[in-house]
Amino acid sequence: MSITATNEFFPTQYWHVLDDGRVQCDVCPRFCKLHESQQGLCFVRGCHDGRIVLTSYGRSSGFCIDPIEKKPLNHFLPGTPVLSFGTAGCNLACKFCQNWDMSKSREMDTLADEASPLKLARVAHELGCRSMAYTYNDPVIFMEYAIDVATACREYGIKSVAVTAGYICDEPRRDFFKYMDAANVDLKAFTEDFYWKICGGHLQPVLDTLVYLKRETNVWFEITTLLIPGENDSDAELEALTQWVMENLGPDVPIHFTAFHPDWKMLNHSPTPPSTLSRARRIAMKNGIRYAYTGNVHDEKGDSTYCHQCGQKLIGRDWYTLGVWNLTADGHCNTCGTPCAGIFEAQPGLWGARRRPVRLRQYAD
Structure with a gap:
């Protein structure tokens, strides 16, 4: 893919020039090495x-106002509205992507509003x-934009939430999460x-x-694992995943086990049975995780x-509607x-x- 002359170019920080003249992007572990006018796999960063x-x-x-529980975040300002948006592109290539129309877009007109x-x-x-x-696709690939939005939001007392796969290198990770108040991190499986x-x-x-967020930040974060039948839903993998969470993150990090539905390049797989989610929740709680949830069912x-x-x-909770509230102030x-x-x-x-849904163009600049 090549950058066209009509795109606007916003300068970035994390890159360096290689001996052969190519330029390496250092935001994520893909380390895309690009010639002039080439784009990285993420599509929105290029040379x-x-x-x-x-x-x-x-x-x-x-642009859409959602319940915060839809991110999903169950322990961060429950019941409150969150303004959600994304861009095009992604730095992973998940075959089961459920936002593929945005995250895999190669058309700039997907970016509908200035x-x-x-x-x-x-x-907001x-x-x-x-x-x-910052959601729908991964905000780490548009981190400069997300950081500037987060900075502007702070002037209004508005918090920032990253919905991310966490696929980012150490230095940009520190820079990005410095501006986030909460995150939901996709731990897509527990095998290489x-x-x-x-x-x-x-x-x-x-x-x-995940370890960085727990040990070096005050960012509130929760984990989501989409369970795909026959791919990442075995007892052995769920045991290993939840034991790792306990040992490295502790018992208080919530984890959401959510149901897969056939999409994009995995249309031949069956949807996740609710019983699989319940089994995963039981395994997590058996291993000491205090807050384990099921989702998409x-x-x-x-x-x-x-x-x-x-x-x-x-x-x-009944879907995204809150009922019982037995917490003190x-x-x-x-x-x-x-x-x-x-x-x-x-x-x-x-x-x-x-x-x-929110039509941003209806609001004055």
Whole structure:
């Protein structure tokens, strides 16, 4: 793929020139090595005038107000609205991608609206959103844009949420997450074979991101694993995954086991049975994880949050609608006083399950 003359070129920081004259992008472990006018696999970073530039800065699509639980984040400002958006492209090549129309887009007209960081922050504020989510495709590939939006959002007291696969190198990882308040990280499987053959990437950089978030930041994060029948849903793999989480991240990091549905290049696979998700949840809890959830299926028990000490239902959920709320103003169990890990307020938000598309062009610059 080549960069066309009509694209705008936003300067970036993480790259270097190789001895053979090519320029290497150093944002993610793909380390794309590019000749002049070539684009990386992510499609939005490319070589122009001997440097790596971002071609999607200020241009995005998919604007929608969602419940924060849809990211999914169950322990971060429950019940509140989040303004979500993404761009084109992705730095992984997952054959099961469920946002492939955006993440695998090679058409710049997918980037439907011009959206400056200041405008995005102002619109989110006008619409009453508590946070901004960088999602649909991976924000690490448009990190300069996401960072500027996050900076603008802080002026309005709006939090920033990264929905990411965590496939990023150490130095840009530190720079990117410095501006994030919460994240949901896709841990797509727990074998190198799955990552390489199905995602075109590697497992270790994702594990490094998770450990970094836990040990070196105050970012609230949760994990999502999409379970694909016959690919990453065996008892042995689920045991290994959840034991690694316990040993390296501790018992309080929530994990969401979500159902696969056939999409993009994996249309020949069967959907995930609900029983698989319940089995994964049981394995996680057996291994000490306090907050394990099921997703993409209707499972009120698997959606809800329980006190790990006394078993009291703390937050009842029916899909994305909150019901029971048994947390104190400071996030403790109303029954036994045990703290629930997360970022909570005295009362939950009232957004509910609504999904409200937003046409950014209707708002003044």
